[in-house]
Amino acid sequence: MSLNTTQNTLSTALQLVDFEQVSPDSLQLEVREAIAQANQFLDNLSDTPTDAQTALAEVCAFDHLNLALDRSWGIVSHLNSVMSKEDIRQVHHELLPELSAYGTRVGQHKALFQRYQTIKEDSAFFATLETARQRAIELALQGFELSGVALEEDKQQQYAEIQSQLSTLSATFSDNILDATQAFALPLEDNQLAGITDSGLALLAQAGEQYKTKLVESQQKSQSEVDALPTPYYVATLDIPVYLAVMTYADDRTLRETLYKAYVTRASEYDSHTNSKGESLNNADIMQQILALREQKAQLLGFTNYAQLSLSTKMAESSEQVASFLRNLADKARPSAKQDLTQLQDEAKKYDIDEIQPWDSAFLAEKVKQDKFQLSQEQIRPYFPLPKVIDGLFTIVNKLYGIRAIEHSADVTRWHDDVRFYQLFDADDSLIGGFYFDLYARQGKRGGAWMSGFQSRYQYPKDSQTADHDIRLPVCFMVGNFTPPTDANSPSLLTHNEVLTLFHEFGHGLHHLLTQVNISDVAGVNGVEWDAVELPSQFMENWAWDSEGIALISAHVDTGEPLPQDKLNALLSAKNFQSGMQTLRQIEFALFDLLIHADSPAPNYQGILQTLDDVRAEVAILPTPDYNRFANGFSHIFAGGYAAGYYSYKWAELLSSDAFSKFEEEGIFNSQTGKAFRDHILSVGGSQPAKVNFEAFRGRAANIDALLRHSGFTTSDVDSKPTANSEAS
Incomplete structure (x- = not known):
């Protein structure tokens, strides 16, 4: 079955993937077929374009042809990140050199490059194009230059070899981290458990059950030997929820040091673990x-x-x-x-x-x-059950942007039972797009949290015979590694840090979903400068630090009572702690x-x-x-x-703080301010430079004042020196 079709109307409307029908082999076949079709198009492209209008038509045709590749490869990459097993990993790695070779060919294809040049150089024709198309063409021309289109043939070949090697090396680096993280397991004695909270002990017990299963599967112990182990059986791992449960609360300083050393020496010369082939994990x-x-x-x-x-x-x-x-x-x-x-x-x-x-730092900080502050993360965790947090998050974005998220998990196939799917509707009830939440830590899933915008908004060519709709709507994956439920009958209870992470990734998701740009290359997060792409995500975190926002996302898991005023005051007072x-x-x-x-x-x-x-x-x-x-x-x-861009988090935090200060001035749920942010930042994606978008929203260039104030480094009476003003703007 094609990736573009599923069994139900909902999936067809959004062109969702039927995850029950995909397999590593079928995905590999679809990727290769898509590459072959795109290569055939390039083979048949004449050396020189005739005119700008024809060149644009050919560019659009090639863009359309690449949709199948973007889609099938996006699924391979996604599954390799969230359900990493030997079969999907093997397919992923086998395809990497082929994808790299294809990408290099596109970037160095002179006839295709000349199409873009012809469009840009016909100034009268170029001026008639919509802003987004102009921006896409300009970015494409820059991309050609940075792909070596102007290099001599021998240097182009060298560039291609470098790209291929880099893609393989980066994948291996990631594999080694995942394998090293999952290879570590430390069974604990009762005397090592002092100080660890009940929720932490539940996580350690869950890890213990998984460890028992691995002992049998790896034939390190027989089933009878495993059955003789105590229940609960507490095991420390390097999965973040378990790791933090120990590092934050364990009284045993030696245990904390042991776990810390294991974590910070993963995939290094100090790490003796090997992969399934017996190879070193040293990066x-x-x-x-x-x-x-x-x-x-x-x-x-x-x-x-x-x-x-x-x-x-x-x-x-x-x-x-x-x-x-x-x-x-x-x-x-x-x-x-x-x-x-x-x-x-x-x-x-x-x-x-x-x-x-x-x-010692996490332990002492707690x-x-x-x-x-009379603040305990464990005491406030019951006030942040995941369903309530999600419901409150949806209420907040409804107040800001007039949008509604409706769950439809039962109507679509998913890659894991924990995954949830939602449709997003606008104020006029029109369908905006869809998104998946995959929020819990588990074996075979790489660490961290991220948003993958695998299906961008796109307008089909008028002569397309394959499209069911004029506009392909955006769909994304939002992934976390949060504390899973410790009881089948209870929801996941989040730390406030996990709440912030959810808001952060949802900010990325809104940037992807709320775009009104129909050209994929500059729709949503695409085409946005990397040091501005964190603006909407860090911006969204502010509502999880505001008393009105917290009131919407918190309710005690058992009683439904809101977060008590003393705990709210403590949480807000501790915002800038550390x-x-x-x-x-x-x-x-x-x-x-x-x-x-x-x-x-x-x-x-x-x-x-x-x-x-x-x-x-x-x-x-x-x-x-x-x-x-x-x-x-x-x-x-x-x-x-x-790479050479990690500074983006702080650079974009300057922008996000300054953007939020406008809400502080006008009301954090001011719908007009929300509309302005949607119109000038979220809707336009990469169709204009980030500086232009920000200044259109803020009415001026960015400055550092709000960042320093929000970080607790100054009072509201900020010395307005242009420390970062020129840099960020």
């Missing part, structure tokens, strides 16, 4: 290969280093500008961070801890929260990322570690053990899209 060699290849690619294209290449498509103008922005922000955050550390040091004395180590240290940590990651990609020649593994040590010496205020190998698990930059 060290992969990292230095990736950096070397990125530098080669950048220099082929005329850049000095990879950071220059990366920033050529972003809002920021140079590495120096980004570094200045990060260091200025570090200076603003450092006094607050030192106060944060003093609080932890005072608390450490109560536990006979002379020198705070990284495995104790300070309980003591200073904000200084957390900001410095993000700056540490961002500066490290920037520097290793700006370095030439590209550093080897020891150079990577030395750069990280140097950045820590400059930025961090808490010492890090020599064995810490954070970089070996830094998937954002070695297996994601954030």
Whole structure:
């Protein structure tokens, strides 16, 4: 069965995937068929276009042809992330070189490039095109240049080889992290459980049952031996909900250190685990290969280093500008961070801890929260049952944008029973699109949280015979690794941090879904500069920090009572607790990322570690053990899209804080302000530069004042120096 059809009307309206019908083999076949059809189109393309009108028609025809590839490969990539098994992983990895070769061919195809040039150079014709089409053409021309279309043939071949190697290396990096995370399991003795909360113990017991199953499946123990193990059987793992349950609450400092060391040495020389083929999971060699290849690619294209290449498509103008922005922000955050550390040091004395180590910080921070703010994450967790949080989230976006989300999980096939599907409707009851929630941590799922906009909004060509609708509506996957339900009859109870993550990913989802742009290349998040793409996501988090927003997303799981005023006050008072240290940590990651990609020649593994040590010496205020190998698990930059772009989180946080300050001025549920944000940011996607969109909404250039105030680094009477104004705008 084709991916474009399913058994029911709902799926047909949104062209959903029938997950009961897909298999790794069928997906592989569809990807290859789509590549073959697209290659045939390129083969038949004449060397020179006739006129701009004809060139545009050919460009649109090629865009339409690529829909099948985007769709089938999007499903492969998605399943490899959320249901990673040997069969889907093998297909994913086998296809990577083929996708890379095809992508390189497209980017270096001179006849196709000439179509875009012909459209752009016919200024009279170009001026008649809608803004989104103009922007798509301009970005495509930039993409051709950055794909080596102007290189000599031998250098084009070198570029293609680099791209192929990079795609394979990044996938292996990601595999190693997932395998290393899931390979670790530490059965616990009763005396190690002191301090761990009831919900934490339930998670450890769940992990214990999964561990027992793995012991039998791997033939390490017989079923009878496993049956003789105690019930509940508590096992610590590196899955984030379990890891945090131990690191935040376990009284046993040695246990916390053991788990910390296991986590920060994943996929490093200190990690003895191997994959299913018996191969080392150490990412060290992969990292230095990736950096070397990125530098080669950048220099082929005329850049000095990879950071220059990366920033050529972003809002920021140079590495120096980004570094200045990060260091200025570090200076603003450092006094607050030192106060944060003093609080932890005072608390450490109560536990006979002379020198705070990284495995103490979460534990001590929780104790300070309980003591200073009378706030316990465990005490407020029952007030954030997932169904209530989701319902409140939908109410908030309804107030802001007039949209409604309706669950239809029973009507569509899904890749896992935990997954939920929703339709999104506008105020006039017209269908906007659909989205899936896959929110719980589980085996075979990579860590973290993300939004995948695999199906973008798209207008079919008038002569298309395959379209059931004139407009293909957007659909996305929103994925998390939240604490799963610990009881079959009870919902998942979220920490407030998990609530923030849900709001963050939903912000990305709204950016994808609410677009009114019909050209996929610039619809939703597509075409948005990478250092602005986090604006809608970080912006959405603000409603989970506002008392009116919290009232909508909280109700006690048993009684339905709202979050009591004292707990609400405590939560809001603690908003900026540890904000200084957390900001410095993000700056540490961002500066490290920037520097290793700006370095030439590209550093080897020891150079990577030395750069990280140097950045820590400059930025961090808490010492890090020599064995810490954070970089070996830094998937954002070695297996994601954030290379020389991790600074984007802080850059976009400046934008999001400034955007939210308009709601603070006009009312956080002001529907007119919500409409303006939808019209100028969410609806337009990448059809205009992010700077233009932001200034259209805010009425001026961005400045840093709101970010400093929201972070607790200044009062409302901000010294309005242009520290980051020029950088962000």
